Amino acid sequence: MTSSKFGKSLVACLLNVSEARNKDNIERIARAALFNIRGQKHPDTAVLNVFSNYDYNRSVLTIVSTSEWIGKSVVSSCVEGFTCIDHSRHEGVHPCLGGIDLVPIYPLSGVTLEQCGEIARGIAEELVTQVPGCSMFLFGYADIAEMRSLADKRRSLGWFRKNCNVDEIKADVGMKPCGKYGITGVGASPYVMNCNITLDTQDLTSGKAIATAIRERTGGLKGVQAMAFPNKGQVEIACNVESFRDIxxxxxxxxxxxxxxxxxxxxxxxYISLHHIEAKVQNLAACKGIKTTGTALVGFTPQECRVTAEYAISHGIGEFWKRRQGVFM
Known part of the structure; x- marks a missing residue:
């Protein structure tokens, strides 16, 4: 694989786990990305950010490494997550299908989407070997047969439904899904940001109408997926902001x-500017007499992620997220 001016090809995984209320478990999952079971440190690897939401009962860990090591780091983290999370007991307002819900692989520098797809498929195969009984569905550049996007694959599996029965889902890799593990999405795509905008209201119906208005699938902004959730006594518009090739x-x-x-x-x-998304939501909310109270980016833009990864890895700061403790949701 080719390398960047930094000298190494860099890859990010924004690991989504269905746990936020047990901080010890989140710490274990984050540290597992940095060390193998023998306590040996994974080289050229850092966890840049940990972002947790109590109401969602969901955390996003930004793991970065070289293309050579990202697979080992992510597998190690996921194995720890499968050990300490029982998906059958999960409670939270955010939809999910697995204890380890999403393993997306994104290129940062010196690596192609096709290569990221190979890395993702390798992660899926290794996980079902190391954790008998776990199950995977593939999306994006890991889904060689159909190249279906994450949103399309989730929709076909019922991820957006409140009470989806994972027992009825057929896995792409591994066994039939079981209650303890659920099913995990593993794939590769251009970088996707998570951006959350809080509305000063408890009116979830208005929040859902605003989410519909900005969602690309329903005529909104290109590359934007959006849902509305109750959060800390208010309503939050949770956006996935996709990168794309074609303006x-x-x-x-x-x-x-x-x-x-x-x-x-x-x-x-x-990708659509986060400021433009925020302004669009503010205008739509104002038409309903609602104000916004803040916008939070979960982690980094793709450019920020690359620069921060280069800094953390070159300075050997594996536990970089501990310098960003104040960004927990």
Whole structure:
């Protein structure tokens, strides 16, 4: 694999686990990304951020490493998660299908999407070997047969339903899903950010209407998926902000500023500006007489993730997230 000016090809995994209320478990899962079962440190690896939400009962860990080591680091973290999380006992407002719910692999520098797909498939195969009884579905560049996006694959499996029966789901890799582990999504795509905007209301119906208005699938903003959840006595618009290759044609000069672009391995990727998403939500909320009280980015933009990864790895700061303790939700 080719390398960046940093000298190493870098990959990120925004590991989504269905646990936020037991901080000891989250600490164990994060540290497992850095050390193997013998306590030996994984080289060129760092956990940049840990973002947890009590109401969601969900955490997102930003794990970064070289293309050579990201697989071992993520597998180690997931194995620990499977050990300490019982999905059958999970309670939270955020939908999920597994204790380890999502393992997305994103290129940061010097690695292609196709190579990330190979890494993701390797992770899925290794997990079902190390954890008998766990199950995987594949998406994006890991899903060679269909290349279905995460949203499409989740929709087909019923991830968005409140009470989905994982026993009825057929796995792409591994055994038939069981209650303890559920089923885990493993795949690769251009970088996806998680951005949450809080509304100063308890009116979930209005929140869902705003989420529908900004969601690409229902005529909203390109690359944006959105759901509304109750959170800390208010309503939160939780957005997935996807990177994509193709900016829409025939856009005005004013609209060009809505997109942010970056480059990896000769490919140009873009995403909708977070400021534009925030402004859109604010305008929609104002029409309903609702104010917003804040916007939180879960972790980093893709550019920030690359720069922070280079810094943490070059300085040997594996537990970088401990420098960002104040960003827990």
């Amino acid at each position: 829409p044609e025939n856009i005005s000069a004013a609209d060009v500023d809505k997109y942010v672009s970056y480059h990896i391995c000769g490919d140009t990727f873009s």
